[in-house]
Amino acid sequence: MSQYNCLDCNLKSAAAEYLNEQEFSVLHENIVNVSFVKGETIIRQDTLSLNVAYLRTGMVKIHMRGPTHSQILQLEKAPTYLGLPTSFGDNINHFSVTAISDCTVCFIDLSVFRNLIFNNGRFSYQLIVELGRNGLFHFQRYASMSQKQIPGLVAETLLCFSKKLFENTSFTLPLTRGEIGDMIGTSRECVSRVLTQMCSDKIISVEKNVLTILKPEVLEQICEKG
DNA sequence: GCATTAACCACAG
């Protein structure tokens, strides 16, 4: 069991804001908080899913084995639920979740979580909102992936990192070039080339692993034109 | 044809 009380958790999910005191105490009795260091697997593809995972702190990559390469589906930062599609879609995990920074995760018993959904409409509604946004994000990604050229995809990825993940025009690259390649379905070489090209065009700068977006407008333009 | 895009391979740091 976790040492802290869920009711007093200052990192509650948007959905959990709607739980009452009694529901929190049930949650608290059926939750376990686990720390992961960077690189550790939090959820493993093809294993049985027995609980819902809630990412309290840290950042993760969600990925799966494709026909030939590994495919990175998305990056997520705390606070967020992890693997809801798996929890409700199938008993078997259809993807893996790996920590890309140190993380803390709460694992919640699935049947307890299911009861919360049955009994609390507002809580459920917030989950649906999250699931819906996630689905929309992937629809958009799907269209981009099949229609944009590599520079457009790289631009899209960098803008996503900047706007959604770090909320900053300057950030430490959370993935290697190879992983970015796995994310947009190309090779590490292509990512490398596009990045160095953007550097020489002064659209971005990369020092060590810190990337700074110098010309957001140009990047947006590349992103849109594909 | 010629140019562009990107994959694949190999080698160096």
Added chain:
DNA sequence: CTGTGGTTAATGC
């Protein structure tokens, strides 16, 4: 892991 260069295949004008 990263950056580059050479080569090749596919596609478009």
